Amino acid sequence: MSAKAPVEITTAEGTTAIRICTGSGCVMNGSLDVADCFEKTLEEAGAHETVRVVRTGCHGLCENGPVVVVAPDGVFYPCVTPKMARGIVEKLVTDGSYVMDYLFRPAEGEEPIVRYSDVPFNASQQRIVLRRCGVVDPEDIDDALGLGAYDGLKKVLGELDPESLIAEIKASGLRGRGGAGFLTGQKWRFTRDAQGDTKYMICNADEGDPGAFMDRSVIEGDPHSVLEGMVIAAYAIGAHEGYVYVRAEYPLAVKRLRKAIEQAEERGLLGDDILGSGFSFRVRVKEGAGAFVCGEETALIASIEGDRGMPRVRPPFPATSGLWGKPTCINNVETLANVAWIIANGADAYSGIGTGKSKGTKVFALTGKVRYSGLVEVPMGMTVRDLVFGIGGGCGEGLDCKAVQIGGPSGGCLPERLMDTPIEYEALAEVGAIVGSGGLVVVDQKTCMVDFARYFLTFTQDESCGKCVPCRIGTKRMLEIVTRITEGNGEEGDIEKLEGLAIDVKRASLCGLGQTAPNPALTTIRYFREEYEEHISEKRCRAGVCLELSRYVIHADSCRGCAVCKKHCPVGAIWGEMKQPHTISVDRCIKCGVCVEHCPFDSIERV
Amino acid sequence: MTEGCRCADTQEHSGADLALIEPVLERYAGDPGSLIPVLQETQRVYGYLPKDALREIAAARKIPLAKVYGVATFYSQFHLRPRGEKVIRICHGTACHVRGAPEVTRVIVEELGAKVGETTEDRAFTIESVACVGCCGLAPVMIVGEQTHGQLDNVKARTIVATLREEAELARGEIPPSAEEEEPA
Numbered sequence: 001m002s003a004k005a006p007v008e009i010t011t012a013e014g015t016t017a018i019r020i021c022t023g024s025g026c027v028m029n030g031s032l033d034v035a036d037c038f039e040k041t042l043e044e045a046g047a048h049e050t051v052r053v054v055r056t057g058c059h060g061l062c063e064n065g066p067v068v069v070v071a072p073d074g075v076f077y078p079c080v081t082p083k084m085a086r087g088i089v090e091k092l093v094t095d096g097s098y099v100m101d102y103l104f105r106p107a108e109g110e111e112p113i114v115r116y117s118d119v120p121f122n123a124s125q126q127r128i129v130l131r132r133c134g135v136v137d138p139e140d141i142d143d144a145l146g147l148g149a150y151d152g153l154k155k156v157l158g159e160l161d162p163e164s165l166i167a168e169i170k171a172s173g174l175r176g177r178g179g180a181g182f183l184t185g186q187k188w189r190f191t192r193d194a195q196g197d198t199k200y201m202i203c204n205a206d207e208g209d210p211g212a213f214m215d216r217s218v219i220e221g222d223p224h225s226v227l228e229g230m231v232i233a234a235y236a237i238g239a240h241e242g243y244v245y246v247r248a249e250y251p252l253a254v255k256r257l258r259k260a261i262e263q264a265e266e267r268g269l270l271g272d273d274i275l276g277s278g279f280s281f282r283v284r285v286k287e288g289a290g291a292f293v294c295g296e297e298t299a300l301i302a303s304i305e306g307d308r309g310m311p312r313v314r315p316p317f318p319a320t321s322g323l324w325g326k327p328t329c330i331n332n333v334e335t336l337a338n339v340a341w342i343i344a345n346g347a348d349a350y351s352g353i354g355t356g357k358s359k360g361t362k363v364f365a366l367t368g369k370v371r372y373s374g375l376v377e378v379p380m381g382m383t384v385r386d387l388v389f390g391i392g393g394g395c396g397e398g399l400d401c402k403a404v405q406i407g408g409p410s411g412g413c414l415p416e417r418l419m420d421t422p423i424e425y426e427a428l429a430e431v432g433a434i435v436g437s438g439g440l441v442v443v444d445q446k447t448c449m450v451d452f453a454r455y456f457l458t459f460t461q462d463e464s465c466g467k468c469v470p471c472r473i474g475t476k477r478m479l480e481i482v483t484r485i486t487e488g489n490g491e492e493g494d495i496e497k498l499e500g501l502a503i504d505v506k507r508a509s510l511c512g513l514g515q516t517a518p519n520p521a522l523t524t525i526r527y528f529r530e531e532y533e534e535h536i537s538e539k540r541c542r543a544g545v546c547l548e549l550s551r552y553v554i555h556a557d558s559c560r561g562c563a564v565c566k567k568h569c570p571v572g573a574i575w576g577e578m579k580q581p582h583t584i585s586v587d588r589c590i591k592c593g594v595c596v597e598h599c600p601f602d603s604i605e606r607v
Numbered sequence: 608m609t610e611g612c613r614c615a616d617t618q619e620h621s622g623a624d625l626a627l628i629e630p631v632l633e634r635y636a637g638d639p640g641s642l643i644p645v646l647q648e649t650q651r652v653y654g655y656l657p658k659d660a661l662r663e664i665a666a667a668r669k670i671p672l673a674k675v676y677g678v679a680t681f682y683s684q685f686h687l688r689p690r691g692e693k694v695i696r697i698c699h700g701t702a703c704h705v706r707g708a709p710e711v712t713r714v715i716v717e718e719l720g721a722k723v724g725e726t727t728e729d730r731a732f733t734i735e736s737v738a739c740v741g742c743c744g745l746a747p748v749m750i751v752g753e754q755t756h757g758q759l760d761n762v763k764a765r766t767i768v769a770t771l772r773e774e775a776e777l778a779r780g781e782i783p784p785s786a787e788e789e790e791p792a
């Protein structure tokens with residue numbers, strides 16, 4: 001499979017296949033019923049043996065779910081209903097073509113786009129990690145095998161010794177995709193060189209960043225890519241036992257992972273004497289119990305050992321003393337999903353993608369106020385602007401894009417004017433953000449940046465394990481200050497106090513959580529200081545988000561005086577003559593927002 | 608982490624049938640790293656972690672109750688109090704936050720008369736806030752039981768709560784109390 005191939009939808013057998021997404025988002029939109037309907041209609045038409053219905057993982061374009069792509073031509077149908085499914089099958093069995101009316105249109109009245117790979121959302125993506133996501137049935141190993149799964153492992157066990165394998169991964173320039181960006185080959189090197197007969201390989205699938213779902217989608221869509229990466233890594237470091245530590249909030253991912261392990265064991269691709277090579281490796285799934293800090297290596301290890309997931313001082317690093325005191329290598333889901341591709345296609349092919357010190361591709365969960373949200377994979381070095389506007393289609397609804405938050409609670413907010421920054425570890429760090437695990441949230445003028453900082457601090461403060469004072473108390477004090485600013489009680493000097501505290505928390509915390517927790521506050525102060533100042537001195541929230549600093553107004557130009565709002569207002573704060581624009585009394589209004597919900601003309605707004 | 612210290616509470620008896628977790632304790636006996644799976648399965652049995660069960664686990668595994676309690680209170684998945692028949696989990700991931708999760712939460716709290724983290728007086732509903740359920744493309748999202756509701760707004764949230772209330776009342780009115788006592792799996 002070539003790296004440049006844009007989401008090629010061909011089946012292993014070359015037959016026609018209806019690929020319907022059964023990722024969490026599409027399931028919510030009813031894709032399971034639609035899949036059943038496809039099967040039933042095909043059977044009625046007598047075509048169930050020539051046309052296969054494949055329940056795949058995430059295709060990416062979540063907002064247009066249920067997403068259906070019909071192979072071999074790759075015809076794309078968004079928002080498919082059972083009724084549409086019947087129409088699609090009818091057309092398919094009569095003349096093998098597609099239903100024009102159901103095709104995707106970028107906007108009302110625009111020409112429809114037939115192929116999924118031609119949709120702007122997909123056009124500039126490059127899929128390595130997601131190479132089989134949305135294509136194969138994740139619960140059927142034969143599907144994955146037909147598209148090259150475990151080919152990398154076969155090559156490793158047949159041709160490479162651990163030393164040359166590590167050299168190959170090092171040469172590819174692959175860096176950890178969990179956030180820190182440490183060279184993967186180097187990590188393997190350290191663990192291989194560590195003294196000890198027993199070593200462990202752990203896959204970190206404790207994806208805790210709010211607004212990120214890359215790892216979940218990879219496991220749900222193509223669990224074998226992760227397992228194959230794990231076996232290869234285990235061979236490199238000399239481990240015979242491994243764990244996948246996965247968030248308990250991802251039940252579907254856990255289920256599919258267990259099934260994939262079972263199937264791989266049956267085929268001799270996992271377990272004792274893998275493919276007759278003499279190398280053995282067993283994997284167990286450990287479900288997390290809900291603690292963000294467990295994404296940190298040493299906390300994760302403590303959690304697998306059955307303790308409170310609290311980080312410890314490093315060194316010793318897990319590579320020398322990890323799980324049960326043994327040398328342990330921990331790699332993120334996305335990192336591991338890259339490994340087999342690198343082996344199969346060569347380190348040069350991988351390092352040919354990307355820029356300078358950031359090689360390969362990165363998967364992002366593109367969400368927030370963006371027209372097309374979903375899962376995307378782009379080559380490193382692409383600008384944030386190309387990602388948000390080229391792939392995401394911009395903010396939509398006529399609102400201007402204000403900022404992009406990259407990297408979740410550990411990352412930062414970039415203002416619109418810095419969106420030409422390339423997606424590279426060093427370039428993003430320079431402007432205060434991080435590549436991080438890959439959450440990318442777009443916000444528009446209706447998001448208050450002070451409230452946004454408060455949101456992230458609430459999260460990190462709640463998730464702080466409490467071990468280090470700077471993180472436990474520092475984030476609490478920071479949250480108190482930000483909260484009082486959003487409530488209209490901010491004082492002169494609060495911004496400086498926040499900045500000072502932020503530096504202390506960053507410098508004196510033990511683990512990544514505390515060291516990065518102040519980032520959202522710091523970057524919003526750095527780029528949106530005027531919003532903080534407005535909240536403090538003018539007691540004004542320009543986005544109309546902070547309740548205490550905003551009020552409800554009726555726009556006189558669009559109000560038709562229907563009196564519906566007046567009727568529903570619980571405190572009688574609205575007055576006005578029939579058929580004349582109404583007014584809200586600021587003194588009486590309790591800001592319950594009931595009027596907004598009932599206004600038939602969208603004339604009421606919080607400002 | 609968010610719950611206050613309630614060590615003293617553990618002196619009371621919760622009246623849980625401890626025989627139900629004997630098989631769990633047996634299965635994991637001798638596996639030193641298995642305290643979390645044991646707690647997870649115990650919670651699957653009772654719906655929460657009763658005090659007696661925590662004491663039983665400590666005794667069976669020959670570890671201090673403080674350690675069991677420490678782990679149980681560290682992870683947000685564990686609950687020390689019984690929860691409502693239906694758990695309403697409102698997603699507060701970043702995407703949900705910027706797309707109106709705080710407003711949706713306010714509406715639901717108002718409609719049900721219980722705060723986030725609390726259970727309604729009739730034990731019908733527990734409202735919870737979760738960090739991210741990973742359905743960001745459909746934000747804001749909430750999960751009720753097994754069902755996920757996406758692209759919420761205030762009106763939609765009010766309608767869903769009203770339907771849930773009706774269902775709960777119907778269930779209470781029609782099913783005799785004896786039929787409600789299901790054998791835990």
